[in-house]
Amino acid sequence: MENLKRLTKSLNLEKFVIFHGFKKGKELDELFNMADIGIGSLGMYRINLNSGGKEMKIISLIGARPQFIKEAVLHKEFEKNGIKEILVHSGQHYDKNMSDIFFQTLNIKSPDYYLNIGSGNHGEMTGKIMIEFEKIVIKEKPDIVLVYGDTNTTLAGAIVASKLKIPVAHVEAGIRQKPKDMPEEINRVLTDRIANYLFCPSKLAVENLKKENITDGVYFVGDIMYDLYKIMEKQFKYEIFEKLKxxxxxxxxxxxxxxxxxxxxxxxxxxxxxxxxxxxxxxxxFPIHPRTQKRIKEFKLEKYLEKVIKLEPIDYLNLMGLVKKSWKIITDSGGLQKEVYFAQKQAIIVMPDTGWRGLIKLKWNKLANEKNLYNKTFDKNEIKYPENIYGDGNAGIKIVEILKRMI
Known part of the structure; x- marks a missing residue:
């Protein structure tokens, strides 16, 4: 084993060497002890001989529902490839049904660190996350910090890692949306400026970055939420659909x-x-978000929902079961817009603009506002379902392969 390791270094061979034919037992145990090891997609053992036995370490920072979903896919790929992942949960989604339930449903490991930030003004929330996350990054000394999407958690993690000279990888890079002063848009643009590796869900996202002269470290990998959709589709639950008849x-x-x-x-x-x-x-x-429920009660607007079926926040599998059986979806959720598309359903987006403009340009989804929501909902649309906008469902595999080459 030691001779093989010295030979690899002296010849300056590729960082990763593939071995066939090793059987379980003492020989394989020695390889596991010698270096990083993971099980590849073809069932081969992959050993990192040039790392001196140092395990690749990635910190993933999450805090909101769409990030939990993306993390579920990448966590499995990290495990397959022998990459150590430190999972940090900012606590940005602080309601139990909006946070903990997704860890249970998606079988995500419990966070190694929980910051318990909760709600607050944008500056307060971002600052608190930075203060606490910096301590963790200094302690753990990761090779990469991985951030997702467009939340305050995303930006806070990118700033901390960058200032500590740790490479930043941004999953869902290149999304752009008006108005420019929208909090999520500010978070996206700044994170993309900071990130070293920009993983784009669509070709349009790549073009958006190119227009801003960002071309280094940009990769079209597809949408990681499509990965999860394909994995979990057979597990979608229809309990609520059936219970409500x-x-x-x-x-x-x-x-x-x-x-x-x-x-x-x-x-x-x-x-x-x-x-x-x-x-x-x-x-x-209508599964009602805690924030929305609070405002409806505060403003005394319950009368408008008398004919609406009102639910508490629900888990991903039941939500997607309701999506699959629905006629249409009305939403202002960025993540759900795409999940609806994966289910071949149409969404009415109650927003002035969306980061997922490709679906609007193709006239599959529609933008609406407080004045035309009714008309937009009942507009007839005979558009054929547009396929493969967000890749082939293997974004997680591609992201991990790129990160392994770069470290």
């Missing part, structure tokens, strides 16, 4: 939580007025 393709699923939609009474009331009008013609199922 809903009819397939006969109801609308609704979600809403954005501050610009729910934090001002006048805007929220106009939206709910449109929802009330729609509910007289179509059944609406």
């Amino acid at each position: 809903l009819k397939e393709n006969e109801y609308i699923l609704m979600t809403m939580h954005r501050d610009f939609n729910v934090d001002k009474k006048e805007k929220l009331e106009k939206i709910l007025n449109q929802i009330e009008k729609i509910s007289k013609e179509k059944t609406i199922v």
Whole structure:
């Protein structure tokens, strides 16, 4: 074993060497002790001989539902490839049903660190995450810090890692959306400026970065949420669908939580007025986000939801079961827009713009506001389902392969 290791170094061979034919037992145990080892997709043992036995270490920072979903895919790939992952949960989604339940449903390992940040103003939340996350990065000394999407957690992690001279990998890079002062857009743009590795979910995202003169370290890998959709589709649950005695393709699923939609009474009331009008013609199922529930109660707007089926926040598998059986979806969720597309359903997006413009350009999804939501919902659309916009469902594999080459 030692001779093989010295030979590899002296000849300056490739970092990763593939061995066939090793059987379980003492010989394989020696290899595991000597260097990093993982099980590749073809069942071969992959040994990192040039690392001097140093294990590749990645810190993944998450804090919101879509990030939990993406983490579920990459965690499995890290395990397969013998990469040590330190999982840090900022606590940005602090409600139990909005956070812990996704760890249970998606079988994600418990976080190694939980920052318990909770809610707060943007500056307060971002600052608290930076203070606590910096301590962890200094202690753990990772090879890479991995951040996801467009939350305050994303930006905080990127800033901390960059200032500590740790490479930053951004999953879901290159998404752009108007207005530019939208919190998520600010987080996206700044994180992409900081990141060393930019993993794009679509070719449009690559083009967006090119327009900003960002070309180094940019990779089109596809959308990691499509990976999970393909993995989990057979496990989607229909318990709520059955319990409510809903009819397939006969109801609308609704979600809403954005501050610009729910934090001002006048805007929220106009939206709910449109929802009330729609509910007289179509059944609406509405799992209500804690933030939205709080505002509805505070503004005394319950009267608009009398015909709406109201639910507590629900887990991913039941949510996707409701998506699969629905007619259409009304939402302001960035992640759900794509999950709806994967399920070959159409979404009405209650936003001035969306980062997933490709689906709008193809006229599959539609943008709506508090004035035209009813009309947009009942517009006829005969557009053929546009396939393969977000890759082939192997984004996680591609991301891990790229990271292994770069470290």
